[in-house]
Amino acid sequence: MTVIPRHSWKSVRDVIHGKILDSTFGPGDKLPKDEELAGELGCARATVQRAMRDLAESGVVERRRKGGTHVRSDPVTRATLDIPITRREVEQRGSVYGYQLINLEEADTPYEIAASFGLPSPCRMLRVEAVHMADRRPYIYEDRWISPQTVPEIRDVDLTAESANEWLVRNKPYNRCDLRFYAERAGAYHARLFNTDVNEALFVMERTTWLNDDPITSLKAVTAPGYQLITTT
């Protein structure tokens, strides 16, 4: 009786993944149940579980109780995005970070902002406009709405000194986060801010967050010309 070399969950994962890649199991096919696979591979069921969870997380298979494990029929490329605090991002580029509050007011949200929160109608929120700078040049313009009902403490924060970005990330957890990326023409305001052409193409990130279905903040971040969002897996 030979002890099997070693059944790490990664090797189990790779064996199963291999059978999918070589078409032993095609898109949509049902895989044997964990228990069977554990028997075949000579490892504990928990090890198969661990392997399968990894495959499920990377989008290769789908699992459902009672339904079993199926090979996903529409493969996706899945990647993880890390969006750091803007200050950190600037500093890691080796630049000097700067921050400037442009405007702070309490006002009714436009319809689009209410909509992005999923609210039926506009309501009163705190609006914060600010610029993040890298080496004294504008780097990201942020236009943010904060719900003072969910985040009452925000009124006590000195937003001329600390960016809402930083304070919120450090102090206010969230459950749900919507992200949206697109390109936008600069327009007169941003062209002047970034000292560029009116027709420059700018990369825009929008982020809306909730805590237990209560709106926290909605942010539109317009980046300087040439900005790139990068991921490595």
Next chain:
Amino acid sequence: MTVIPRHSWKSVRDVIHGKILDSTFGPGDKLPKDEELAGELGCARATVQRAMRDLAESGVVERRRKGGTHVRSDPVTRATLDIPITRREVEQRGSVYGYQLINLEEADTPYEIAASFGLPSPCRMLRVEAVHMADRRPYIYEDRWISPQTVPEIRDVDLTAESANEWLVRNKPYNRCDLRFYAERAGAYHARLFNTDVNEALFVMERTTWLNDDPITSLKAVTAPGYQLITTT
């Protein structure tokens, strides 16, 4: 002796996360070792492990053997991006998908492409230019380079019928994937293709993949005006 209500790994995670959010443990602080926490919380060490892994994956803490578990000092917002096959994306929008090969040739890669693969100098690759369409209108223009050394089978694929996008995702696994997003002005070519203004801002995705350090493909996908990349967590 009351049986503790139930110690699911999620509740354990939330307890620990709570202690981080209420500053019981601040940024950079070291958390007790798993064994201790398990004792305090009255659960198995494996349960703490599971909870901690989740916190580590979502970027809240960092763990190192022997080093212990620390609260991350620079919080990040972490999101998972799912990029489907373009055909699927179009179909799920409820549109009719179309595909058109524009150009297919073997040529030396420009320096930028070689660079994105991390290669020192240009080399011969297959170049595929194509358009994906939604309801007969251009949706995404793709300019792709494929390494025939890593993917010799590509020569036998009829790229007029099936997009390289689809064939590669279905048939060629990859280890490593770099993604890059930015905005670009349309220019004459894309303006005509998308039937829009020369200065329109277009959202661009670049994706480069490898299998065990061997280059597979590098793709620049220029999207139609108004395109948005969306994530929900």
Next chain:
DNA sequence: AAGTGGTCTAGACCACCTC
């Protein structure tokens, strides 16, 4: 060298979902 997280097992029970 030793401390800490990571993995593996065997077994039990739970919870969800399809059949």
Next chain:
DNA sequence: AGGTGGTCTAGACCACTTG
């Protein structure tokens, strides 16, 4: 209602990494 994946435990051993 029953089958399948998900979780939990207790204990052992492994592997990384830092003091």
